[in-house]
Structures are given as structure tokens and as C-alpha cells.
Amino acid sequence: MMMMMRRRGNQVNAQNEGGGSSGDSGLINGGGEERENDKILKKGPWTAAEDMMLIGYVRAHGEGNWNAVHKNTGLARCGKSCRLRWANHLRPNLKKGAFSAEEERVIVELHAQIGNKWAQMATQLPGRTDNEIKNYWNTRVKRRQRQGLPLYPPDLEQLHTLRHYSQPPPLLPPPPTTAAPFSFQTPMMSLHTLTMPSALHHLHIPHRPPPPPPPPYNPRSAATTLPPPPLHSPNSASTPPTLQSPSGSTPPPPPVSPLPSPHNQPPFSTLPLIDYPTSITLTPTAADYDFFHNNKRFKLGESQINNNSSSFMLPFSNEQNYSNLPSSSSKNFHQPHLDSGLFYPFKTVQDGSSGDGLLEDMLRESQALAAEANDGRNKEPPKEMKSAAQLDQEEEDYSKLLNDDGPTSMGMAINEWPSNDSGESSARKPSAVTDNEKQPALESQGFTPLFPDDHAAAMSSGVQSWDNFPGIR
């Protein structure tokens, strides 16, 4: 079982958890729960069933309005918790696993440039969340301190020091808004296929566009922006150094971020959208028998696809009973992206029974809500939909990605033993490797892997799809 997380929920949560509740919401209900409007809100680790409910909700209603989740679905989580769970674990395109050497380099560069701006840094690292980056950095700080190493390599130390004396430069500008309207693989693909943009390799501060007017002074952010001073700074002089452009006399073009800016894009704009909101169907397609597990792609054989299996069941109850799962670890089910894979907590109902119906109920409820929303009124216009051409392109990109294992490609190093700028290795092997080693084969249970093991690296780069989610087409 995944870690038995501490239950800080036993504490009073005086805050209103993202505003989802009014000030009187802080009634304690021991055992990691909290009451709100007579509903008990859970705290602590999310169960797979809860994840499914949240996913279903988002697919039906889109992101945002997180406090409506528990009101509409009965999911006993506060809106804030839902948002966090979605953003950090459930949304598509997330890349899990150890940071690649290139990613580490980017983080260090960005940190030298902007400090603890995790959210901004995350916009430069496709598939990575601010939380991941923050965790990585904190770990790095501890490690470097213990080793007596500087936080930054010499070239970045210069930049870092400069930052103490000057206006922090703006982040890389957003890409042109004429980019493809939507592709949930676009950010990753661009980095993967183009390797790291030079703008992320070298931070040419002198050539950047002039910084915008300083924002109003914010004592809070001012207090948190500066990173801890370098431990062994080679540039600890009291005067700012002159920063030389590493590119010599030819200024590089303005850096272009491969990512949409959070300032002109809706958050998590990479969510693959469906024909909102009534497209949810319970009819499985062949793709529903196609899933990823443990970095392998599996597909049910024809003999395993029951013609009668028009329903799916969650192989666990609300109380997270994993006993019916294939031999995969519960951890992987609890964290559907851990394998950089897709959701695989589904088994077809072979005996014609309907299963526990949780997912069906969830989907039907979403469908009913969607229908209600549509009911002849000014419904919310459909969000972006993929055209057939887009889907084809994604398929093609995906195929390319699977065949592309260039050593400098962003994201391919997920299973490599990363070493950072100073040549040190992370003290811990990426867990995905050991997980793979541990995993019992699903083949013995009737699943056929569609890709060989080396597919793992490509999948680990964050290529994910909703297409395998039951009832999506």
C-alpha cells in the first residue's frame, strides 16, 4: 500500500479550503475528515475511486469551479483539494518520474534567474508541476549543502548573483498565439523533437526584451523570491559581475517558450477536450481494451473482449479494495500516472454482470448534468475539439516520439541515471526502474503488451492520451 500518509487532517482546518466553504466549515470530524454543510470532506491520500470521480467530473464540466465537484458528484473533497489533485496528478500530459539531466539544468537555470517561482518554472517544463519542481529543488538544496557544493554551477552563479542587483528579467515570452489551437501533446512534442530550445540552454539576459514595469511591491513575494545565498559562491564579490553573452557578438533571437503562457491561456489548456458536455457514453470501443501499465502498452485479445461487455466496473469499491486488480501494485492504481501511463483500473465485465457500477453511476450522473446544462438554453459553447486532421497529426507525432530516442531529447532520460551539471548522480535511482523490475507480468493474465520494454522511455516522456478512458468516444 502506498504510504500511510500522516493525517494532518486531524487538525482543525481553520482556513476555508479554497473558499469552498464559509467560515463555519471548520468543524472537526476526526480521522482526517472535515465537515462542510453536513458533508464530510476527506483529507489525506486520494483513492483511485475518488480520482475517477474527479476525472469524470472534469471531463463532463471542464476545469474550474472546483467547489462544485463535491456538490455535484458527492466526492467528499474540498474544491481546493480537487484542484490540486487534478493539477498535480490527474490532468493529462503530466510527466512523472525523475527529472532528466536536461530538465535539471533548466530548473537550475530558471532558479538562478527567477528564484522560487515554481509556477513560472513549471511553465517552462512541459508536463512538470510546480510541486514537482519545488520538491526537486528543495532536495537539491539539501544535497548540495551536505556535499558542500554550490547551488549553481559557475556560469549560473554569475546570473544568480546578478539577480541580486537587478530587476529580475522576465520569463521567456509566450509562444505566438497562432500556434496550433490545441494538442495535448504539443508542448512535449515540441521539446522532445526539437530538443531543448536554445533559449532554455542559455539565458542571455542582456539580449532579453526590456523588463516590464515592476509590479507593485508585494512584501510576501519579495520575501520569498530570493533563494538562499550560495554556499560556496565563486562570485561572492560585493559588486555585480558583468554578464557576458555566451554567444559572442551575435545576439540570439528572442527566446521563445515552447509552452503557452499561463497569462494568456486558460490553466491546463492541454486538457484534451471532448464534445462538451454530452459526449459521455458508456459504450466501450476497441480502444477501451487498450491501456498502458507499467510503461507497457497492453491490449486485450479478441477472445477477451466480451461482446456483452457494454459495461465497465471499477475493480475496487469506494473503500479502495484492490483485491480484484491484476497483479499490479496498488500504488500504481492510486497514482495512475506513475507509469507515465494511462488509467488502467478497468476490467471488462466478462460475466455479464454490471460490476459495482460506480463508474457507470458517475458517468450517468455527469451525463445527466450535462444534458440538463444543455437543455435548450444558452449552453456553454463547446470547448475546443480536435479535428480529424488534428487527431491524425497527434497519432503521427506519437509514432514519431516512440521512435525518437535522441539522447538530448527532453524527457527521454526518464529511465536514465541522471547526473547533473557537476557530474554528481542523484543518490537514488529513478523508482520507475525498480518498479518495472518488480512488476509481475500482466501477460500471464491475458493481456498482450503492444510495445516492447524500450517503449517505457517514450511513454515516460509524458505522452498520454485520454483515448483509452472508457466511454470517451
Place this chain on the structure above:
DNA sequence: AATTTTTACAACCGCCAATGG
């Protein structure tokens, strides 16, 4: 092999800003 240390990670907390009534 046992124990200790370190790392990775998820989730929460507290605060702030934006928004809308």
C-alpha cells in the same frame, strides 16, 4: 542483515489576488 540516513513525493497550510455581487 539490520539500522540509519536520505530522497521522493503527496498533500496540506496559510496567504494573497482576482472577481463578482
Place this chain on the structure above:
DNA sequence: ACCATTGGCGGTTGTAAAAAT
């Protein structure tokens, strides 16, 4: 102008697992 709601951000904590001793 005020207040409530909502979403977001950065800091912090606790635990499991891995690595080191």
C-alpha cells in the same frame, strides 16, 4: 467600498522507499 468566493502560489510536513552505513 465591502465582503464572500474562488483560484493560485509558495512553504512545510510526514511517510514510504531507497540508499548508505
